[in-house]
Amino acid sequence: MPWLKNVLFVLVGMAVLGSMLGACGPASSSASSGIKVVAAENFYGDIVKQLGGAHVSVTSILSDPNVDPHEFESNFNNAKAVGNARLIVANGGGYDNWIDKLLSSAPKAERSVIKGSDLALPQKLPDNEHIWYDVDNMDVIAEKVTEQLITLDPAHTSDFSTNLQTFKQSLQAIHQKMDEIKARYAGTPIGLTETIYLYQAQPMGLKIMTPFAFEKAMAEGNDPPADSVVTTDNQVKQKQIKVLIYNVQTTSNVTTKLQDDAKAQHLPVVAVSETMPTTKTYQTWMLDQLNALEAALAK
Incomplete structure (x- = not known):
């Protein structure tokens, strides 16, 4: 697969990344910096921003609509972002397998991972990983993201819950x-x-x-x-x-x-x-x- 071309590059940099993460300490979930979230694709990143508001800091990896996503190659900056994140949101289902390599190369005990394809979605077509094109699927994924945000930052439960209802209404x-x-x-x-x-x-x-x-x-x-x-x-x-x-x-x-x-x-x-x-x-x-x-x- 295309990301295998980058594996050695990413792994060589992990020693440096490890020292950087150690120096930084745990990611803050305060309102000033927000829960650090990495979205494998930018549409998931957008939804996390809508749900988390000022309480999240989101990095989206795949964000260029002019590039074939099937040819994506991860890099050290991607590994660094994943290493610092407390929440990862990805598609799964074989669409973004490169995220698994990044997760394993930047291990972190206090990190939650949501893969949309692993959830009990209303619609999963055979041989079709494009689950985000089904609006009801995104409703379920948004619920799971909100659940994790509340777990990571319970002080802002009311904000997250309100944002979820706003998001659900917007899908109508x-x-x-x-x-x-x-x-x-x-x-x-x-x-x-x-x-x-x-x-x-x-x-x-x-x-x-x-x-x-x-x-x-x-x-x-x-x-x-x-x-x-x-x-x-x-x-x-x-x-x-x-x-x-x-x-x-x-x-x-x-x-x-x-x-x-x-x-x-x-x-x-x-x-x-x-x-x-x-x-x-x-x-x-x-x-x-x-x-x-x-x-x-x-x-």
């Missing part, structure tokens, strides 16, 4: 938009370049035409089966789909050609990403993509 706008799209466009044929959007396309009742073998291969960074490429290409060229939903972070020559063919056929292409744009919150990110999809379906 996403549910409402998905319900509106379902009511108007359920059964509409669409194409996907990757499995990520299954978590929203299926609940909205959209008819997914792309062979799952194609989506799965692209999500895993593999070459899709030849017959699935032919089928997917024909669906675009013959306008068997109304919209192509395109993962802008997991691309290849195959998906780029598919996008070009869709544009040539004047088929709307809706861009989605795995990493949250840095100028948005989780909620605005999801809503903006849903609004773009709704506009494309209306054409």
Whole structure:
């Protein structure tokens, strides 16, 4: 895996890191510095900030929506942040295995780790680790994060509980938009370049035409089966789909050609990403993509 290229670099630096951590002592959970939290992905980091407010200090590792997250390589700064953190929030499910290497290379007794995929989530699709695209999943993860924040900083229980309710309420706008799209466009044929959007396309009742073998291969960074490429290409060229939903972070020559063919056929292409744009919150990110999809379906 890509992060293995960095393992020696990280391990060599651990002696230095250990002395640094020893000098710093335990991370403070006071309001001035906040509970130190590391989020493997920035959308989890954003949610922790919403839940923790001024009582948390969050570092998000994966934060560039222009980079393929499957090619991420950890570094010494990541190890340092993990070593100082009292709470780690990651996706799990095979999506961010590099976090396990960082945890083992920077051991710390007083540290909590939350992996979303390890929780009893309402929706876990087979061979699909993109659990954050399901809003109900994020509701459960937010509850677990809040529980840990209260454990680490019980003095601010009231703040954390209030923030959780505010977060839960804010998710209703996403549910409402998905319900509106379902009511108007359920059964509409669409194409996907990757499995990520299954978590929203299926609940909205959209008819997914792309062979799952194609989506799965692209999500895993593999070459899709030849017959699935032919089928997917024909669906675009013959306008068997109304919209192509395109993962802008997991691309290849195959998906780029598919996008070009869709544009040539004047088929709307809706861009989605795995990493949250840095100028948005989780909620605005999801809503903006849903609004773009709704506009494309209306054409």
